[in-house]
Every structure is written in structure tokens, then in C-alpha cells.
Amino acid sequence: MGLSSFIKSQFVLHLLIGYIFLVSGLIVNLLQLCTLPLWPINRSLYRHVNCRLAYSHWSQLVLLLEWWSGTSCTIYTDPQTYEHFGKEHAIVVLNHNFEIDFLCGWTVCERFGVLGSSKVLAKKQLSYVPLIGWSWYFLEIVFCKRSWAEDSVTVARDLQRLRDYPENFWLLLHCEGTRFTPEKHAISMEVAERKGLPKLKHHLLPRTRGFALCVQNLRGTVPAIYDCTLNFRGHTKPSLLGVVYGRTYKADMCVRRIPMEDIPEDEKECGDWLNKLYKEKDDLQEDYEQSGKFPGQMFQPPRRPWVPLNWAFWASLLLSPLFHFAAGVATSGSALAIAGLIAVVIAASVGVRQLISVTEIDKGSSYGINQSKKGS
Numbered sequence: 421m422g423l424s425s426f427i428k429s430q431f432v433l434h435l436l437i438g439y440i441f442l443v444s445g446l447i448v449n450l451l452q453l454c455t456l457p458l459w460p461i462n463r464s465l466y467r468h469v470n471c472r473l474a475y476s477h478w479s480q481l482v483l484l485l486e487w488w489s490g491t492s493c494t495i496y497t498d499p500q501t502y503e504h505f506g507k508e509h510a511i512v513v514l515n516h517n518f519e520i521d522f523l524c525g526w527t528v529c530e531r532f533g534v535l536g537s538s539k540v541l542a543k544k545q546l547s548y549v550p551l552i553g554w555s556w557y558f559l560e561i562v563f564c565k566r567s568w569a570e571d572s573v574t575v576a577r578d579l580q581r582l583r584d585y586p587e588n589f590w591l592l593l594h595c596e597g598t599r600f601t602p603e604k605h606a607i608s609m610e611v612a613e614r615k616g617l618p619k620l621k622h623h624l625l626p627r628t629r630g631f632a633l634c635v636q637n638l639r640g641t642v643p644a645i646y647d648c649t650l651n652f653r654g655h656t657k658p659s660l661l662g663v664v665y666g667r668t669y670k671a672d673m674c675v676r677r678i679p680m681e682d683i684p685e686d687e688k689e690c691g692d693w694l695n696k697l698y699k700e701k702d703d704l705q706e707d708y709e710q711s712g713k714f715p716g717q718m719f720q721p722p723r724r725p726w727v728p729l730n731w732a733f734w735a736s737l738l739l740s741p742l743f744h745f746a747a748g749v750a751t752s753g754s755a756l757a758i759a760g761l762i763a764v765v766i767a768a769s770v771g772v773r774q775l776i777s778v779t780e781i782d783k784g785s786s787y788g789i790n791q792s793k794k795g796s
Contacts, residue, residue: 428488428666435765437488437664439742441480444734445551448477452558464586467537467560471587474559475536477551479727480734482530485523486723489663493524493671495721496714501677505721506532509589509642511634514650515623515701516594519659521650524671525592528648531721537587541575541630562591568629575630579637591634591642595626595694617695622705626698628691635683635690645678647697649704653712674704674714 427433452473458466485491495502504510514525529535537559544563546553556563562578564571582589598604600623608624611617617625635645652658653670662669684690708714749761 425666434664436739437480437484440731440734440738441477442551443738444480445477445555448473449550449554449558452555455558463584467586470558471536473536474555475726476730476734477555478526478535479530479730481523482527482535483727483731484663485520485527486530487728489666490668491527491658491663491671492720493527493673495528495673495675495719496716497675497677497719498716501675502717502719504644504677506534506588508644509585509591509638510644510646511591511593511638511642512646512648513593513595513631513697514648515600515705516596516598517600517622518650518652518657519599520663520669521594522592523660523663524650524673525648528673528721529590529592530727531724533724534588534590537585537589539582539589539591541591541593541634560585564630571630572633575633576637579634582638583641590646591638593631593634595628595631595698596624597627597630598624600624618699618702620698620702622702622709623698626694628694629687631694632687632690635680636685636687639680639685643680645680645683647676647678647701649674649701649708649714651705651708651714655709672708672714674708674716 452470455466455469455473458469512525514521518524526535526538529538539559539561540556541562541564542556544565547557547561547563560578560581562575562582564575582591604624605620609619612619612625650671650673653672656669658667658669658671684693704714746761749757752758
């Protein structure tokens, strides 16, 4: 183990990184709350400010992947498609096979300047979770309850609000609805056989109604769909815990730009189109498994300096009072104060581990198991 790997494996550093992320997130949430009076006065200004605030927090996760672990993401596409990145609204269709696929998506967003304005379709329960969930609420993230009777109304309403969004945004969609596992895949393929749909080897069946709803409500605002297929070199299975420990992964992403006018307007035809797209994605994954690369020209978008500069700002702001407080407790001689500090450290370590566990595949949602039999 080299010196760099040894340093990155130290738990105390993980705690400090987690501390900065947690406390800065709460500060960002408070600042976002203070921006609410802007909404009825100047909605555009409210959105610009909240994009900057969200970036200040979310980019710390990008820093973990790009700068701490040194993970890189190579994009396979054509030059014409590459020229559009960051210059237009887009619906981004991502596969959901890996524990850090969301982080790779955010990393690509950051490199093209749309991290702060990026959107997702997330479970309503997440809007009540401090830090990311609260930040999403202020940033007009689209939430769903996974009840079509309600979502067909509320999701459509929230998507319509994005029509006048002042910054280019990418709406990141995991159309499979849940992360891939062998158990969920087996159930999903039973549904595929029953419905006469193409069998997939590397994906679950996509949820077509939600995708069609997004297309219907953003048509005329979003000019294109970006079909993104992610995999990792060497057949590795990356994890967020591995990223925290500084392990380096090599990600490859195939991106195809599909003009919105090529997507059918009819809901059923749109669903058929999405199923066909996922069969193409599956073939891409199979080819990658065999050859170790995707088709297209390789691009390596450069890292931007704002990510480490932002983290340095928060570190300088938050670490000094922490060290001062810890030193005061340690020199106070008070057994109660020292015990309290130890309790806080233990609680912080548990909190960091809980945040990491959310991304672990074996602890993921049972949505695919409970719902796949109901179909799309």
C-alpha cells in the first residue's frame, strides 16, 4: 500500500470529510430556506441562487469521485453530439446497475456545467430527508409517490414548471425504477415473457409510463434525449465505500443524442420506443462485456477547478472551529465533556456509514421485487 492509499484509508479523514459534507449541507439548506421570499418576487433569481447553493453542496460528492479516488469517466460519442453537452436542456436515460452510477451521472453533469441545475425523478419520501432531500425540494426536483393515480397529475404539474427554467438542466432518469439485482432481473424477465417484450440480459424492463409522461410534458422545452449506457473497465463492481477509501475506477459511458421529434407522442408508441431503446442498450452492454469498449469516438472532458476550490472553502470555514472545540474539550480535564465528544464521534461515524449504505445494492429498494409483476 502506497502512502497516498494509506492516507485515504484513514477513518479519521473519512469522518472529517463527512463532517464537512453534513454541516455544509445544513448551512446550504438554511440559506435555501432564506431564498423562499424571492420566489414570488423574482422566480428566475431564486432559481439561479439555488443552483449555485446546490452546486456548493453536491460538488463535494463529485470531489470524492474525481479528486479523492481519482476515478475517471470516458465518454464514447460522436463530435456533433459532444458539442451539444451543457448547451441545451436534456432528458438523460441512465442504466441502473452500479452503486455509484448516480455519482458518475453527477460527475458528467459537473464537467459540462449543469450539476447545480440537474434534476431527477425521486421518491417523495426523500424530500423530507435533510441535506440532499431538502436541497432537492428547493431546487424543484420532481418527486413521485409511485402511485400512478397521483403521479400522473403531480409529476406532470412539476414538469410543466420547468418549461421556463432559466438555466440548462438535465433530467436524469433511471427508467428501470430500481437498481439491477439478479432477483429483480428474474422477475422482470418473467414480465417480459408474459408481455412478449424483448428479453434483456443486463437491464430490467423500463417503466414506460413515467418516461412517456416526462416526454409529453417537456416536449417543446427539451430538444433531445441523451441515452447513456455506463460500465466499468475490468468487470469491476465499484462501490461508494470503495470511493471513500480512495479506490480508483475507470468508467466508460456511451452517449447517444436522440432528437425529441424522433420519439412518438402517443403513450403506447412511446413505451414501445423505450423498450426498443433498452434492447439497444442491452446489446451495447453485451458488446462492452466482450470487447471492453463502446462504439464511438472517445472524449475525456477535463476536470474543473471549482470542485476542489469549493471544498477548500468549506474546509477552511468548518475545520478550524472543530479543531478548536476538540482541543478545548481534550484539555478541559472534564470526563463528561470528553465522553460527550467521543459520543459525537461515534454518532458521526454511524451517520457517515448510514449515508454510504443507502447506495449499496444489497440494501436497495424492494420496488422491483414488489412491483415488477404489476407491469409498467
